[in-house]
Amino acid sequence: MIRLDPLPGFNFYIALIEDPDNPLKSAAAMAGAFVLGGFSEATGLESEIQIQEYAAGGVNDRVFRFPSRAAYPNITLSRGVGFSEDLYLWHEGFLKGEGKRRNGLIFLANELRVPIKAWTFENGIPVKWSGPALNASSSATAVEKLEIAHEKLELTLSPGKGLDALSGAIGI
Known part of the structure; x- marks a missing residue:
């Protein structure tokens, strides 16, 4: 009998796709060429369906509720500060009015680092970068955070969806 434990x-790991219209770059991102490593936390993998309420005249025992638009919170990535400046430079591009939106992939892997689930976000904008809190009396790791606003979040790889679904979602 095969035992299927929850994934830790x-x-x-996370990859940003610089040019979603270029299949070769998308394939490279999937293979790890654009993987942004070393993240200690990724939050905001959520979606919510907003509800439109309608109170019908003469029907006083209920309020009718209908599904409306989808809403997605910002994704926040946290990692220890290293020598790479890629997150800050992406944010700085928008500060200078020269920024470029990016799509991204967030992979959840098993113990062998094989991706089991993947979420894609579309048209990401780095809306907030936070540098490390510097404190000489603490030995904590210096952490930077990047908050990404996006238009859509989709589960593109799971045991029920094959790699072909992921390939189609990122345009290869």
């Missing part, structure tokens, strides 16, 4: 939340 610490085995994940």
Whole structure:
């Protein structure tokens, strides 16, 4: 009998796709060429359906509720500060009015680092970058955070969806 344990939340990695219209770059992102490593936390993998309420005249025992628009909170990525400046430079591009939106992939992997689930976000904008809190009396790791606003979040790889679904979602 095969035992299917829940996946641990610490085995994940993230890739940003610089040009979603270029299939070769998308394939490279999937293979790890644009993987942004070393993240200690990724939050905001959520979606919500907003509800439109309608109170019908003469029907006083209920309020009718209908599904409306989808809403997605910002994704926040946290990692220890290293020598790479890629997150800040992406944000700085928008500060200068020269920024470019990016699509991204967030992979959840098993113990062998094989991706089991993947979420894609579309048209990401780095809306907030936070540098490390510097404190000489603490030995904590210096952490930077990047908050990404996006238009859509979709589960594109799971045991029920094959790699072909992921390939189609990122345009290869």
